[in-house]
Amino acid sequence: MDHYIDLRVRPDPEFPVPQLLNALAAKLHRALVALQAEDIGVSFPHHKAKGSGLGDILRLHGTAARLQTMMQSDWLQGMADHVEQAGILPVPMGAQFRVVRRVQAQSNAERIRRRQIKRHGWSEKEARERIPDAVEKRLDLPWLTLRSQSTGQNFRLFVEHLPCQPAANPGRFNAYGLSNTATIPWF
Numbered sequence: 757m758d759h760y761i762d763l764r765v766r767p768d769p770e771f772p773v774p775q776l777l778n779a780l781a782a783k784l785h786r787a788l789v790a791l792q793a794e795d796i797g798v799s800f801p802h803h804k805a806k807g808s809g810l811g812d813i814l815r816l817h818g819t820a821a822r823l824q825t826m827m828q829s830d831w832l833q834g835m836a837d838h839v840e841q842a843g844i845l846p847v848p849m850g851a852q853f854r855v856v857r858r859v860q861a862q863s864n865a866e867r868i869r870r871r872q873i874k875r876h877g878w879s880e881k882e883a884r885e886r887i888p889d890a891v892e893k894r895l896d897l898p899w900l901t902l903r904s905q906s907t908g909q910n911f912r913l914f915v916e917h918l919p920c921q922p923a924a925n926p927g928r929f930n931a932y933g934l935s936n937t938a939t940i941p942w943f
Contacts, residue, residue, distance in 0.1 A: 759820040764840045765812045776838050781900045787831035789931045797940040798933030799856045810898045817940040852920040853939035859914045861895045
């Protein structure tokens with residue numbers, strides 16, 4: 757992870773920045789799946805700690821060669837008018853590191869109950885006793901709104917930037933460019 761590329765979403769009178777960032781993230785996801793890329797991470801340098809604000813920049817992290825391969829794959833087709841891309845640049849000296857991960861909330865008690873009834877054969881009464889409404893947890897993190905390729909349902913992908921740390925932690929990234937353990941350079 758010694759290089760990066762910034763993809764800045766351009767303001768557009770027809771499409772708000774979050775909507776364009778969602779479309780960019782969806783295209784990135786499909787590209788990472790197609791390339792089977794577990795060595796490219798993402799971050800959002802202008803994110804807000806709370807709410808829906810991931811900002812207007814999606815930053816890709818990786819080696820220069822891997823980012824070059826990624827950008828030559830034409831995955832940005834259809835977004836050229838909406839995205840300004842800088843060149844592939846080396847990570848500045850003295851950068852810190854942080855984990856950027858997906859956080860999933862147990863946000864619907866009814867859905868959790870149905871799942872447990874199906875998985876464990878619980879009765880509806882037993883599920884209500886074991887899983888109270890208080891189990892619902894709301895997240896106050898920024899998110900992307902994406903569409904599941906398998907179900908066609910829209911869902912929120914909550915993104916958390918963990919605190920900075922002085923040393924890098926190598927590892928693999930998922931098909932969204934996020935990881936629970938691997939760090940990206942932060943500057």
